Structures are given as structure tokens and as C-alpha cells.
Amino acid sequence: MQSKILVSACLMGHAVRYDGRAKPLLHQAIETWRAEGRLVTICPEMSAGMQVPRPPAEIADAATGEDVLAGTARVVELTGADVTVEFLRAAENAAALARQAGCRYALLIDGSPSCGSGFIYDGTFSGRRQAGSGVTAAALKAAGIEVFSDREIERLIERIAQ
Template sequence: MKMKTKILVSACLLGENCKYSGGNNKNDEVIALSEEYDLVPICPECFAGLPIPRVPSEIKDGRVYSKNGEDLTDKFLDGAQQALYIAKECNAPCAVLKENSPSCGFGKIYDGSFSGKKIDGNGIAAQLLFDNEIQIFGESQIRCLKNLY
């Protein structure tokens, strides 16, 4: 039997209650990728020791701030490093990450004003994974993954 390629997936997309609000972003299409791939759940914010639930965070001027003004950049960087370690350990060529997140967003993130406005940019973990040659897909792009690896 052929070994399935391992891919990283934001744990909230798999139904894990690790979202800042204490809930999840369960996505059945993402879960269905398990037919073709070995899904490795990650949550850089949990890896960083941030609580569930937690105050929402956004990126402004390259730093991550909680809505109450706390600078969480170092925690987000630590969580991103742990995600990268897992990616390297399991030889994952790609990751399916939660869109718009300050950790996992890729291409678009919230603008740091906590107003719901999005700007071009990448979350902390998504950027680190991308910089280390791991291909990033948001949950709306998973059709691109069919038979890719």
C-alpha cells in the first residue's frame, strides 16, 4: 500500500475547538482530503501556549497585537517555528491553512484595526512555512490539491 503524502492542516478546519473564540472552522471539504492525504493538524497559536478562548489578534505594522493592545508577536513567532518543525519532521510539501488568520492567513489578512477590513498580507506561520518552501493553500483553494502530490 502506497504511503499517503502528509500535509499540514489548520486544526480548526478539522473541527478542533482551538479558534480564538473557543469554536472551530470545521470544513468538510478539507476533512475529505484525508481520503488522499495524511492530514497533520497544527495550531500555531496553541503551540505558542495561547489560551482557548483568547482575545482576538491581528497584525499591524508587522507585529501581532491582541484587541486589548498586548503585543503577542514573540508568541506567534514561537508557534510558527513549532509548525515549521512539524512540517519538516513529516516532510510535508504543503499546508492547508485558515484564511485571514494572523497565524495562518495567506494572501489576505485582517488589517489590524479589528474592523473586519482585509489587506494583502500573510500570517506569521504561513509566511514562515512559505519562506521554507512549503506550498500554502487556503481552505477555499483545496480543489488545487486534488492529485497534486
């Protein structure tokens, strides 16, 4: 049986990002995996009941998704609203779906306070990036799922081929 891959809905062309847009990842592997029925699509934030569009959110104080999971950091919107509970619910939903569907891998959009795995923003809403994971990416890693960013699709292809 071929391994399933949890994938960010925005990468599949769904207009679910905070700004109401998609960020489709056009790659032959995506089409192949789709045809093989290997892709399990989720927008963690939407699964937690968040609206589209919604204010941009970042993990406060240059913290990471692991810090949010540990209860030592918050996710806040540009408006100042605390959306930590929603992001934790989103991460729980994504991890539960991945387990239920038998996903061994996840392909997530980088930069997101939920799905970022290579980088996230520093919480100042100034566009400054930092290394780190979003809340969902951290939860998936903690659940033993290998997480790859949209910029790492070639690495995911190689990993699946092993």
C-alpha cells in the first residue's frame, strides 16, 4: 500500500489562506499522487472553524509552534486577538486526520503560523522570517509524521522513493 500524504489545502488550489487566496503547487508529483488517491487535503485553520478571509496571524514573541504546543507561547492576529485556542484545535484536527488516513508524510505551505515547517514569521507583523515550525507542523512532527515544506517537494519525492 502506498503512503498517504497530508497536504495543505491552499497548495491544492483551494482559496483558504488568511487573505482568501490559494497558493497552488504545480508539480507533476502532485498530479501523480492525486491520481493514485494518496493525497489527504486539509486547511487546519478552516477545520477549526476560522473564517476566510481572516486577519493575518503570527506566533508572538519570536516563539515557535512547539512553544505554543507546550503552552508557553500564543498565536495572535494583527488585530491583537488571541487565536491560540483555534490554532491548537487546528493542529489537533490535522494530526487526527493524518492518523486516521494513515499519512506518513505531510506537505505543508511554509511561512504559515500553522503549516510552516522551514520558516515562520517572528510575531512582529514586519515580514521578518525566522527558522521554525508552525503549530500544526509541530504537532504532526510530534505525532511521527515527516513534514516537508512546499519548497521541499523534491526531497519528499526522494523520501517516498526510498
